[in-house]
Amino acid sequence: MxxxxxxxxxxxxxxxxxxxxxxxxxxxxxxxxxxxxxxxxxxxxxxxxxxxxxxxxxxxxxxxxxxxxxxxxxxxxxxxxxxxxxxxxxxxxxxxxxxxxxxxxxxxxxxxxxxxxxxxxxxxGVLGMPGLTAYAGLMRVGELKDGENVFVSAASGAVGSVVCQLAKAHGCYVVGSAGSDDKCEWLEKEAGIDKAINYKTCGDLDAAVKAAFPKGIDVYFENVGGAHLQAAINYMNPFARAALCGMIEQYNATEPAPGPNNLIMAVGKSLKLQGFIVSNHFDLLPDFYAEMSKLIPAGKMKWxxxxxxxxxxxxxxxxxxxxxxxxxxxxxxxxxxxxx
Ligand SMILES: NC(=O)c1ccc[n+]([C@@H]2O[C@H](COP(=O)([O-])OP(=O)(O)OC[C@H]3O[C@@H](n4cnc5c(N)ncnc54)[C@H](OP(=O)(O)O)[C@@H]3O)[C@@H](O)[C@H]2O)c1
CATH class of the missing domain: 3.90.180.10 (Medium-chain alcohol dehydrogenases, catalytic domain)
Known part of the structure; x- marks a missing residue:
C-alpha cells in the first residue's frame, strides 16, 4: 500500500x-x-x-x-x-x-x-557530517599539534563547536568568534575555550583577534571568510595552517566578495591555506569515532x-x-x- x-x-x-x-x-x-x-x-x-x-x-x-x-x-x-x-x-x-x-x-x-x-x-551533528568535518579539517588539513594556538570562526555552530573542543582536548589555546553574547558565554563556560569574541559587538575584529593572540595563531579554522580571514592572516605565525572549511559570509552575496587584501603575507610567512570537502576524508571515520567515544562520555564534547x-x-x-x-x-x- x-x-x-x-x-x-x-x-x-x-x-x-x-x-x-x-x-x-x-x-x-x-x-x-x-x-x-x-x-x-x-x-x-x-x-x-x-x-x-x-x-x-x-x-x-x-x-x-x-x-x-x-x-x-x-x-x-x-x-x-x-x-x-x-x-x-x-x-x-x-x-x-x-x-x-x-x-x-x-x-x-x-x-x-x-x-x-x-x-x-x-x-x-556532533557524530555526523559536521563532526567529521571538524575532525578532518582540524587534524588532517590543519595538521594540529598539541598545545598550539587555534582560532575558530562560527565557533558555536555545528562544526565550530566540535573544532573548539577537539583543540582543547589536544591542550591548545583556543579562541572562537560567534555572533551573540549567549553563544560566547556557552563557548567559554561550557565548551571551555580560552576566549570568545562577539564579532558583531567587538568593534574592530582585527584588533580583537590581535589582542586574543599575543603568541600568534598556529591553526585557523575558517567557516566565515572576509574580515575573519583577513584578521587571521594578519596574526598567523610562520608556517601556520588555515583549514578553509567554509565562507558563509559569501553564500548569499550578489557582488564579488572584497576578499582579504593581505594574501601576500602568506608568502613571507610560508602559510598553508587549504580548502577541503569532508567527503574526501571519510577514511577518517574510525579515528573520529574513536576520539569522540572518549570525549563524549568524559564530558569533554558538548553540543x-x-x-x-x-x-x-x-x-x-x-x-x-x-x-x-x-x-x-x-x-x-x-x-x-x-x-x-
Ligand atoms: N568543507 C566542508 O566539507 C564543510 C562541511 C560542513 C560545513 N562546512 C562549512 O562550515 C561552516 C559551518 O557550518 P555549520 O554546519 O557548522 O553551520 P553553523 O555554524 O551551525 O551555522 C551557521 C552559522 O554561521 C554564522 N553565520 C551566518 N552568516 C554569517 C555571516 N554573514 N558572517 C559571519 N557568521 C555568519 C552564524 O553564527 P553566528 O551567530 O556566530 O554568526 C550561524 O549560526 C559553513 O561555512 C559551512 O559551509 C563545510
Missing amino acids: SVTSKEIRLAARPVGMPKESDFEVAEATIADPKDGEVLVRNIWMSVDPYMRGRMMDRESYVPPFQIGKPLEGGAIGQVVKSKSDKFKEGDYVNSMLGWREYFVSGADGLTKVDPNMGPIEAFL QQTVEEGIENAPKAFLNLFTGKNFGKMLVKVGNDPAV
Whole structure:
C-alpha cells in the first residue's frame, strides 16, 4: 500500500538571501518497496549551509538541486517496511534523502545508526557530517599539534563547536568568534575555550583577534571568510595552517566578495591555506569515532541544537542559518521517534 509523503521542493533559485517563497511544500505518493528496497519514515533532517550552493545552477563538487524537485540532505529515519536482507523494520538509518517524510530506497546510500552510541539526531551533528568535518579539517588539513594556538570562526555552530573542543582536548589555546553574547558565554563556560569574541559587538575584529593572540595563531579554522580571514592572516605565525572549511559570509552575496587584501603575507610567512570537502576524508571515520567515544562520555564534547518542528518549517530552519538564529546544530524534527 502506498503512503502520502510531504516534501519540500525548490520553487525558484534564490537570488541573494533565500526567501520562503523559493521553496514549496508538496505531497508525493510513495509506492511500496520492491525486492531489495526499504520504506523509511524520516524522524530528523538536517539543514546545512552548503545546501545554499546547491541551489545555484552551476558545476560544483555536488550537483545542483533542480527546480520542482525535492531537496536532498542528511536525515535520520526508521525503516517501516523492509524487502532488503540488509535492514529490518525498526532499524534507524542515515541517508541523504531529507526534506521529505517518507522515501523508498535500495540499501546503497543508507547507513545503519546505532541508537546506543548517542541520541539518533547526533548523527546529523556532533557524530555526523559536521563532526567529521571538524575532525578532518582540524587534524588532517590543519595538521594540529598539541598545545598550539587555534582560532575558530562560527565557533558555536555545528562544526565550530566540535573544532573548539577537539583543540582543547589536544591542550591548545583556543579562541572562537560567534555572533551573540549567549553563544560566547556557552563557548567559554561550557565548551571551555580560552576566549570568545562577539564579532558583531567587538568593534574592530582585527584588533580583537590581535589582542586574543599575543603568541600568534598556529591553526585557523575558517567557516566565515572576509574580515575573519583577513584578521587571521594578519596574526598567523610562520608556517601556520588555515583549514578553509567554509565562507558563509559569501553564500548569499550578489557582488564579488572584497576578499582579504593581505594574501601576500602568506608568502613571507610560508602559510598553508587549504580548502577541503569532508567527503574526501571519510577514511577518517574510525579515528573520529574513536576520539569522540572518549570525549563524549568524559564530558569533554558538548553540543547545542536548535530544533524546528515539522517538515513545513524546514525552509525557515534553513534560512535561520544565515542570520545566526541557530545555536549549534540546526535540525528539523520531521516525525516522532517511537523509542522516545
Ligand atoms: N568543507 C566542508 O566539507 C564543510 C562541511 C560542513 C560545513 N562546512 C562549512 O562550515 C561552516 C559551518 O557550518 P555549520 O554546519 O557548522 O553551520 P553553523 O555554524 O551551525 O551555522 C551557521 C552559522 O554561521 C554564522 N553565520 C551566518 N552568516 C554569517 C555571516 N554573514 N558572517 C559571519 N557568521 C555568519 C552564524 O553564527 P553566528 O551567530 O556566530 O554568526 C550561524 O549560526 C559553513 O561555512 C559551512 O559551509 C563545510
